[in-house]
Amino acid sequence: MTDKITLARQFIEAIPHSRALSMRLVEMEGGVAVIEMPYADNLVGDPETGVLHGGAVSALMDTTCGAAAMCHPSNLGGTATIDLRIDYMRAAVPGQAITTRAECYHVTRSVAFVRATATDESGGTPVATASGAFTVEGRT
Amino acid sequence: MTARRTPEPVQVVKKRRDATLRALVEGVPYIRYLGIQFERRGDELTGILPFDQKLIGNPMLPAIHGGVTAAFLEVTAIITLSWTYLWEDIESGTIDTASLEAGGLPRLPKTIDFSTDYLRSGLPRDAYARARINRSGRRYASVHVEGWQDNRTRLFAQATGHFLMPQPRD
Numbered sequence: 001m002t003d004k005i006t007l008a009r010q011f012i013e014a015i016p017h018s019r020a021l022s023m024r025l026v027e028m029e030g031g032v033a034v035i036e037m038p039y040a041d042n043l044v045g046d047p048e049t050g051v052l053h054g055g056a057v058s059a060l061m062d063t064t065c066g067a068a069a070m071c072h073p074s075n076l077g078g079t080a081t082i083d084l085r086i087d088y089m090r091a092a093v094p095g096q097a098i099t100t101r102a103e104c105y106h107v108t109r110s111v112a113f114v115r116a117t118a119t120d121e122s123g124g125t126p127v128a129t130a131s132g133a134f135t136v137e138g139r140t
Numbered sequence: 141m142t143a144r145r146t147p148e149p150v151q152v153v154k155k156r157r158d159a160t161l162r163a164l165v166e167g168v169p170y171i172r173y174l175g176i177q178f179e180r181r182g183d184e185l186t187g188i189l190p191f192d193q194k195l196i197g198n199p200m201l202p203a204i205h206g207g208v209t210a211a212f213l214e215v216t217a218i219i220t221l222s223w224t225y226l227w228e229d230i231e232s233g234t235i236d237t238a239s240l241e242a243g244g245l246p247r248l249p250k251t252i253d254f255s256t257d258y259l260r261s262g263l264p265r266d267a268y269a270r271a272r273i274n275r276s277g278r279r280y281a282s283v284h285v286e287g288w289q290d291n292r293t294r295l296f297a298q299a300t301g302h303f304l305m306p307q308p309r310d
Contacts, residue, residue: 014199015196015197015198015199015205016193016194016195016196016197016199016205017194017195017196017197017205017207017208018197018205020194041169042169042170042172042173043169043170043173044168044169044170045168045169045170045248046168046248047167047168047169047245048245052170053168053169053170053171053211053215054211054214054251054254055170055174055207055208055210055211055212055214055215056170056211058207058210058211058214058254058256059205059207059208059210059211060207061207062197062205062206062207062210063197063205063207066206078198078200080198080206080258080261081206081256081258082257082258083255083256083257083258084206084210084255084256084258085253085254085255085256086210086253086254086255087252087253088250088251088252088253088254
């Protein structure tokens, strides 16, 4: 079990952009993935308030959803995003880390359906939610 | 007969347009971090994402990270929307270029939702994007963005987003 998470962690950390954003894998098993991204000054979208840019949240959402699709028991290969929609509920509190939890809730022969929620450390209303479709590889 | 106003010298107009665009792009840390630039032809903007190793999402292929693609298209949408929203003030000269040059950023539209279609994998090379504003009201705007790499007609991604427009200061 520990080996599995270590492997998954190494995999996520091998993604140059995820590493650039200091993403840290918390959980990845059975179609559920949790990834944390610390606050950083270079990810700011509004310098007046210090609020993170939506694009940085997109990158975290995409990585986490992809990880959830990949660790679903009936999807053993890699995956690619077909489409991803993100709803921005509120501005993330400046200085706080963002944690995204993604769940792959259905897999067909060719498509994995995933939804995700991103929260900051203040709890309450999520910062953003996402839903997307991902490819299922390694089967025809 | 009333005399027609003499057109402003081209360098004056260009200076104002370029100062506004520079403030919009360089004032945002995340845009600088991704290395996104904008090229301007009159009022038409093209976003450019020069390739960089840190943008990779799949080291095996290699391919640009899907999150980077979404971010690039979202940045292009927001900058184009802000630019269009400010255009009248830029042209009339009511925009305060001195304050912009001192780092005073105009208020930006806020993303309500953003939906990205991944049509092809993003290759390890430069990417381009252009946004089209399909509807822009007092409060809400709907923007479509197209992203391509080597061929303008072979899009690697497209997106539609809704934005909340900045409200006049009280």
